Amino acid sequence: MVRLTRAQQQARTRAAVLAAAVEEFTEHGFAAAKVDRIAARAELTRGAVYSNFPSKRSLYLAVLLDSVQHETASSVPGERLDLPDGAEAFARAWLERLPLAGDTPDAGKVRSRSLTGVFEDEPGRAAMAGLARLDGLLLALALESCRTPRAGRRVRLAELILTLLHGAGHLAETAPGFGDPFDVARACRRLADHAADDAWDPPHLPYIAAPRLCRDAWTPPADLTDALTGQTMGFDDGVIVVLGTDRLGAAEEAVRAARPGEAVTIALVTDDPAEIGALVRLRITDLAGCLRGAFGPDAGLPLPIVLDDRAELAAAVGAGTAADTETAVRVQDGTIIARAAGRGAAHAAATAPSLAERHTGTEEA
Template sequence: MNAVEGVPMVRLTREQQQVRTRGAVLAAATQEFAEHGYADAKVDRIAARADLTRGAVYSNFPSKRSLYLAVLLQSVPRTAALDAPAAAMDVATAAEAFARVWLERLPLAGDAPAAGKLKSQSLTGVFDDEPGRTALAELTTLEGLLLALALESCQPPDAGRRVRLAELILTLLNGAGHLAQAAPGFGDPFDVARACHHLAGLDVDDVWNPPHLPYVAAPELCCDTWTPPTELTDAISDRPVGFDSDGLIVVLGTGRLGAAEEAVRAARPGDLVTVAVVTSDPAETGALVRLRITDLAACLRRLFGPAISPSMRLVLDDQAALASAIGAGTAEDTEAAIRIRAGKIIARAYGRGAAYAAATTPVAEAQRERDER
């Protein structure tokens, strides 16, 4: 072992060196984006700040966009799953409490513009292409469903859905976020939070009737064995995901995330719905999904504890483990679903409307076919 001035030199493993390099790139990128914003940030300057080559940056992050998303993701607070039940809240109180947590990210009037956008996790100008805009729209729809399920945990089981309410809350909060970037200091976040409280009192027509549903083909009935993947985690509760319960498994590409609502609404009482998100672009679109879902989950875990997703689990299927297990792809328009009963796949559906088809499978008929086999 060589030594310099009496200090032993420790040889790092390749993995350790990669972790160190990645950390240096992220630290330098955080400074660059905070000073110049996303649009004006330069990869060459990031490399120089980290005392690395441009190639070293790109060997860890394939694009400036993927690097920006990684910087945002590392700033999301790591909130562990809560074992103790959260304090009892009604829907209106929960809506206001969620808004207060969400609004903590807003920049202050004295923040520099670029630093303020970084703090607020701004994606303005980051996803201007059509696939990115589609993914953002579908992601926001999924976020509305997840928030709705959390709000519904604060009311009696037969009190109805809160999906449209959740979408209104997210519309108001995202509007406040954009205004805080464009005109920092305008408005009072506490007023916005109180407005979310009052939104819960509106008579919102929670209609659900997608026009394609009457044309959805019936699922293929079957009796197939399968080997579910292990070591998957529910992105909302941060708990391990097992597959020993009856229910639905739905695999969705980032262009079809809205179909999660179809599965949840059409599921039978007692069904456990597992939604897996896949993408053919893990470096950018996959990172976007992880950023938005991780951030939302952190907010929900702070407020709702273990009741945040009682009837739905969400898997960020980065390695397509669950998708492969049920024979689904990873394209952005992927929609595939199966129904599990007694450890066997009793129905399969693929294509638009697959989540609804699997959810509405005639279980008695599928059971007869299973018994015949």
Template sequence: MARLTRVQQQARTRAAVLVAAAQEFAERGYAEAKVDRIADRAELTRGAVYSNFPGKRSLYLAVLLEALQDRPAAVSVQPPADVAEAAEAFARVWLERLPLAGDTAAGAQLRAHSVTGVFDDEPGRAAMAALTQMESLLLALRLETSRPRETRRVRLAELLLTLLHGADHLAQAAPGFGDPFDVTRACRYLAAMEAPDVWDPPHLPYIGPAQRCADRWEPPAEVIDALTDGPVSCGADSVVVVLGSRRLGMAEEAVRAARTTDLVTIAAVTSDPAEIGALVRLRINALATTLRRVFGPSGSRVRVVFDFDGSLAAAAGTETADDAEAAVLIRAGQIVARATGRGAGHAAAIAEGER
């Protein structure tokens, strides 16, 4: 009973800190917010704040994640008819987070879920670059299901995200500038733009083969897929790719190489769950929520798992570093091939075709 009481007390303390932090960030913005003032607002000691959050950055991300859970989660009942309609619908939902004209600068930053100026160090910038690559892939995979069907729509997804992130930044820096309705129409026009989009990375022919094996596959009984926000099993025939925060952009190599009947599970890992892990969770969850609202429940064979406790990586026999890149091929509950290093997802996915 004493342990339960401590757990309950810790939960109450954490909740009080989050409420106080949301008020502080909304009034002063990330840069000017102070942990001491947050502690005073919560009527707690500075040590009590740090016992729950390692620093101001992790606290800010926790506030954004809490706010994200309050966003509308309804899914589309009528998926877009074609890719142009899909691009416009995605933009419309995305732009709901734009700051309002009367928002303060601090309030605008929170409303937009902005991390501008929050990750200005090299690890954070590297994670942001890889994350944006992965976001482009996840959006593209849904666009590729829209008519007319094409092999790849990653370039279109990159252009859409470039325009929408730009609208985000302008709405914060120059409130009142631009018309969101014009932005959504521009996204529709982008879908009609002819731009070469082929999948032919020059390094793929030089990737070494995966190691054939017959190892036991003992994954966690159940993990949560961030794209559906529901539990999934990792025991079926699949390619499981473990990618550190710096390597998330490599997910497409496994997706394009895997058999159409294979599930592809991307296990995101990091050595810094409190900050880099929270950033990954924030960005992917925000994107996934938007995708579900536009396209409906995910029917994709790709799943994304936040493996910040390393349980899925351990089952695959690999590490959880931010530059980790490893993959295993699963058949009938057994690891039949494994690969590490650059191109691991591609190598594992095509292992059965090599002799």
């Protein structure tokens, strides 16, 4: 008889729980699912379930994340797309999740990775709002890589596309059979044909405190990866922003304020890794799959996203992990040359003077 190691036994138990949970959530939905039934399906104790997943919500999120990670990306274009083509390609990749005609309502929700009724508390709703804004920024950057006769930001366009797609997803849950996914994809294309002005004028920007200029040692953690590409991060010169889930909208401030071609890295932190952290990982992994399906595996976005589960990058920057965390640094020549914390920190660090600019300013003074 082969004796399993502790790690192998834990992996087997976790896999059994996930398999049982898929059946339970597919048959009963999130709200009516019972942990006791999941344990019985897996032929385990209730305690064994909770030793792997601290709550029913964390287990549901794990089921959805597992389904995303096992998806195979559809065929992708081999060349740079025009903007309308890119908008339609993303919509088609996103709409592949919609329930099939024979799905039951609860099975359809699992297939579509629905979070309806899962996060109704204020921390969860705030995190969902922040993630929606981050999704819009990441899609915008992908759309900005497309060929277009008019250069410019596409954040508002991306938010409109996502609004249309999420509305289609909600209708697929509540009114199955209404609408045609191909029509929705074509509508996203038409939005790109008539892209609205990308208005952006946050009222608080003039009141942001200046960053603290410094020359601090910089020792970034090793082996962290970009959640969008899977590539190991290098943390070279540029701006690094650590954000809690209530402050994810500040990522746009950093991107817009950064110098052309300058690296901006966003690290996402949470003090609730089991649920909010799992939600963040699910949404980012899901979006990354859609972007790869639409724009190709090597499309790459100029905004690395680090899911800083162990707060390693946060510790290196000197940031916390609370939901309202916003801390940013500017790195140059292997040294932290500016620090900022609090609302507006991302913008402050991105606009901090370089060493050369600081030296020139001193001489002129």
